[in-house]
Amino acid sequence: MQPETSPAPMSSIAAPAFSTSRFRAEREADWIAFDFLLTRLEKKGAAALTSDELLQLPLLYRATLSSLSIARATSLDKALLDHLEALSIRGYFLVYGVRETRLSRIRRFFLYDWPAAVRSVWKETIVIALIIILGALTSWSLVAHQPEWYFNFVPEEMAGGRDPRASVEFLQSTLGHGKAAAVDQESGLHVFATYLFTHNSQVSILSFALGFAFGVPTMMLEYYQGIGLGAMLAVFTNKGLGFDFGGWLFIHGTTELFAAALSGAAGLRIGTAVVFPGARGRLEAASHAGRTAGKVMVGVILMLLVAGLLEGFGRQLITDTLLRYGIGTLMLLFWLAYYYVPRREDVT
Amino acid sequence: MTAATNARLRSAKAKKIREFITPEGVDLELKIASSGLRLGALIVDLTLISLLLFAFLLLMAWIGFASRSDLAEVVWMLGAFVLRTFWFIGFELGQRAATPGKRLMGIRVVARDGGRLTADAVVARNLIRELELFLPLMMIGNGMSEDAVSGWTVLAGVLWSLTLSLFLLFNRDRMRMGDLIAGTWVVMAQRVKLDADIATGGDPAGAMQFSEAELSVYGIFELQELERVLRGRDARAMREVADTIRGKIGRPVAEEDDVFLLSYYRQLKARLERKLLFGKRREDKYASD
Numbered sequence: 001m002q003p004e005t006s007p008a009p010m011s012s013i014a015a016p017a018f019s020t021s022r023f024r025a026e027r028e029a030d031w032i033a034f035d036f037l038l039t040r041l042e043k044k045g046a047a048a049l050t051s052d053e054l055l056q057l058p059l060l061y062r063a064t065l066s067s068l069s070i071a072r073a074t075s076l077d078k079a080l081l082d083h084l085e086a087l088s089i090r091g092y093f094l095v096y097g098v099r100e101t102r103l104s105r106i107r108r109f110f111l112y113d114w115p116a117a118v119r120s121v122w123k124e125t126i127v128i129a130l131i132i133i134l135g136a137l138t139s140w141s142l143v144a145h146q147p148e149w150y151f152n153f154v155p156e157e158m159a160g161g162r163d164p165r166a167s168v169e170f171l172q173s174t175l176g177h178g179k180a181a182a183v184d185q186e187s188g189l190h191v192f193a194t195y196l197f198t199h200n201s202q203v204s205i206l207s208f209a210l211g212f213a214f215g216v217p218t219m220m221l222e223y224y225q226g227i228g229l230g231a232m233l234a235v236f237t238n239k240g241l242g243f244d245f246g247g248w249l250f251i252h253g254t255t256e257l258f259a260a261a262l263s264g265a266a267g268l269r270i271g272t273a274v275v276f277p278g279a280r281g282r283l284e285a286a287s288h289a290g291r292t293a294g295k296v297m298v299g300v301i302l303m304l305l306v307a308g309l310l311e312g313f314g315r316q317l318i319t320d321t322l323l324r325y326g327i328g329t330l331m332l333l334f335w336l337a338y339y340y341v342p343r344r345e346d347v348t
Numbered sequence: 349m350t351a352a353t354n355a356r357l358r359s360a361k362a363k364k365i366r367e368f369i370t371p372e373g374v375d376l377e378l379k380i381a382s383s384g385l386r387l388g389a390l391i392v393d394l395t396l397i398s399l400l401l402f403a404f405l406l407l408m409a410w411i412g413f414a415s416r417s418d419l420a421e422v423v424w425m426l427g428a429f430v431l432r433t434f435w436f437i438g439f440e441l442g443q444r445a446a447t448p449g450k451r452l453m454g455i456r457v458v459a460r461d462g463g464r465l466t467a468d469a470v471v472a473r474n475l476i477r478e479l480e481l482f483l484p485l486m487m488i489g490n491g492m493s494e495d496a497v498s499g500w501t502v503l504a505g506v507l508w509s510l511t512l513s514l515f516l517l518f519n520r521d522r523m524r525m526g527d528l529i530a531g532t533w534v535v536m537a538q539r540v541k542l543d544a545d546i547a548t549g550g551d552p553a554g555a556m557q558f559s560e561a562e563l564s565v566y567g568i569f570e571l572q573e574l575e576r577v578l579r580g581r582d583a584r585a586m587r588e589v590a591d592t593i594r595g596k597i598g599r600p601v602a603e604e605d606d607v608f609l610l611s612y613y614r615q616l617k618a619r620l621e622r623k624l625l626f627g628k629r630r631e632d633k634y635a636s637d
Contacts, residue, residue, distance in 0.1 A: 020621055021548040031542065042443050065374045076620055078572040079543040079579065086540040089376050093456075093537075094443065096371075097464055105467065113468075194422045198429040202478070205433075209479035212529055270529055287460065287469075287531025294472030294530065301433075 020075040027067050031087060034060035038090055061091045109298070117295035118339045124265035124272070128222050132261060135226020136233065143234035153231040168239045197308030200256065201301050204263035208297050211267025212286070214275050218267035225260060247321035250328030252310035258335055259303035266293035266300070303335070351634035354569065358631070363520065366533070368462055379536040380522050381455040386534060392449030397435055401428055436474040441467055446537070454538035460531045469530040476526030483509040546578055547614050554603055556611040562597040563612075563619050569632035571620055574613050578606075 037057055040048050049057070068084040075081060118125075142149040147164035154163070203221075210217035229249075236245035273289035274282060310331070318324055368376040404427055412420030439447040445465050446456040457473070459465045487505040511518075515525045521533060566574075577589050583605075590605040593612060620630065630637060 021545055024545055025548075028542075035542075045443070062372060065370065065372050069374055074621060074624060076568055076571055076617055076624065077545065077547065078575050079540070080545070082540045083542040085377065086538055088370075088374070089378065089537060090539070092370050092376060093445070093458070093465075097443070097445075109467070117468075194425045198425055201429065201433070205475050205478050209476045212476075212525060283528065284531075286529050290472040290529035290531060291466065291468040294468035294470075294475070297475055298468075298471055 020071070020077065020080075023070065023074070024077075024080060027063070030060055030063045031067065031084070034064050034091060035087060038087075038094055041094055058095060061088075061095045064088055064091055109295070113295050114299045115339045115343075117292050118262060118299060120292055121262070121265045121269050121296060122340075124268040125261055128219070128261045128264035128268060131219055131222050131264070132226035132229070132257065135223040136230030137226075139227040139230035140234045143231045144238060147235070147238065150231050150235060153227050164235055164238065166235075168241065171236060171239055171241055172244070194308065194312070196311050197305055200259075200304045200308065204260055204300050204304060205297070207260070208263045208267040208293065208300070211264075211270040211293070212274060213271065215268040215271025218264050218271065222260065222264040229257075244321050247324035247328075248315065251315050251318065251324040252307045252328070254328045254332035255303055255310060255335065256307035258332070259300045259307060262296055262303070263300045266296040269293050269296075306331075351632075354632055354634065358569075366521070366535075368458075370462075378458065378533070380520075381453070381534045381536055383516055383522055385453045385455055386516065386522065386524075389447065389449035389453045389455060392452055393435065393447050396448060397431060400431060404428070404431070433475075433478075436477065437470055440465075440470045440474065444537075445470075450534070454536060455534050456537040458533050458535050460527075460533050465532065469532055473524070473526035473530035473532050476524070476529055480513045480515075480525055484513055543579060546575070546610065547617055551614075552604075552607045552610055554607055556603065556608060558597070558612060558615050560619075562599075563616050564637050565596055565633060566616060567630040567632040567635055568620060571613070571616050574609065574616070578609055578613055 033056070037049065037053060037060065041057075046054065064084065065088050068081075068088050071077075071081055071084050139149070139153050143153070143164070150164050207218050207221045210221065233242070233245065233249075236242055270286060270289045270293050273285040277285035280288070310327070314327060315324065318327070364380045364382075365377050366380060368378045370376060405424060408420040408424040408427075412418065412424075436447055439450075440457050444451060444456060445458070450456060457465060457470070459469060484506055487502065487509050512525055515528070516522045521527075523533065527533060574589065577585050586605045586609055590608050591601070594601060594608070623630065
């Protein structure tokens, strides 16, 4: 192999003492070693590396970054520059990205992050809860006085025969067997519970996602939920079944409506952050609100899973109204305590 | 190519680059992923999800049929929900912060402020996706099912929802609605193999020498294009480029194209790099030497 600094008789350019080729030859081993470590880290995680290799990682990362700086200032080799850039970007996100294990992340979410996120949207939760109640009151007062209004609020297929024309006996029977009877006689309770869970989750994801349009669609969706609720309530109270209907609703409703209110609150938080960003920029405020709301939403989906189980199994198996009230109250107390009882924050 | 189009191309490229300074003080110059790549990644992911769902459906139908219980139905419904909702979240929480589609396209999700990509950001950006994907479909579906609604109302609804879905086309940073709310970006994260250094190694037989005047006609842009051609090893492209250079510096066709190009590349690179060390960066042939 000829030396790279071959004499150049015709050209007056002698190769400089600092040559980018020499620079590369000197540093290349580091880049290859770093690439090798990164590949293993990406495939198998930190457990795959020995402690020596883990100690090597930040050194190699810094060596690569410094190579990138030098190469940018001195080299015109596009392939080399691109490689160093890609390697540095990969390295940066691995070296600075991973700080805790999945297990401790999950633990922290349940112990601190989830309740803290819910606590921080308390104002929005109250607003949404009031909106749901307002919706329920609106339709309740209308339907209680003029039962025909009912058909404007609840679509025929949703009602499943539970409308003002139905007899007391029929309404009573729907409370006994629940919606399961109406949906599908054949399929078991667990199918019904699963259906409820996935359906409700999708609705609440929607009500959250609509939040960025200044929160208006979210509030409308929640109002509409309240309207359906109030109309049903009016039908049953008119027939003197209000107490029984309450129990039928209460057993899972405390969890489900709480979750619905929280998903609306999460959406509303984003909407208000966009409208009233405060001292921060609008984008920054939105992304800050979005992260809080994201945590709340994971919690909402988990709550809906519980609600689905209560609705699918609990309500169908437990027919005693008082017991239903008891379970519903217990669940409500549990959620309230979990979210709002103050605790020592040792979030690191 | 004229000086103007060249400059325009370069500024278009520069517009895609975002400053991203590591704690060590090095700017990583992240490049925003184009909307085409994003769409490609989404199509790949949706295809994979549908294929998986279909296989899962067949499996569950078979199990359900064989065991005569409706437990398979529950597993199917839950599985489909989890797959649809958590496919994106699960993959983006991983080390490479990219779904299979994104990996294929060489892009990844990054926190806009340069910090760690947190789980809540990933959850937020992906739950919004639900809305962006399904709202236009829902609007169309609603219009179809309810004849009472006039065509114009449906059209208005679809257009409104499309502005949400296509939000990323209307901003420089190619942020989806979900990116905006989660505070994330999608940037290029290709792996680039380290190619051999073509500036070193033995000189080819019959290596040529060029004079200062012959080397001073080109700048960095042309040098890197030449590098691309040399690495491509396409004989026709090399012939074309070699002829162009020969015409420009007024040399007769006397030697093999690859020998000519490699010698020219090495000497041009040495010259430009030496200038670079002295603080002179000549971007292209239109810049002053």
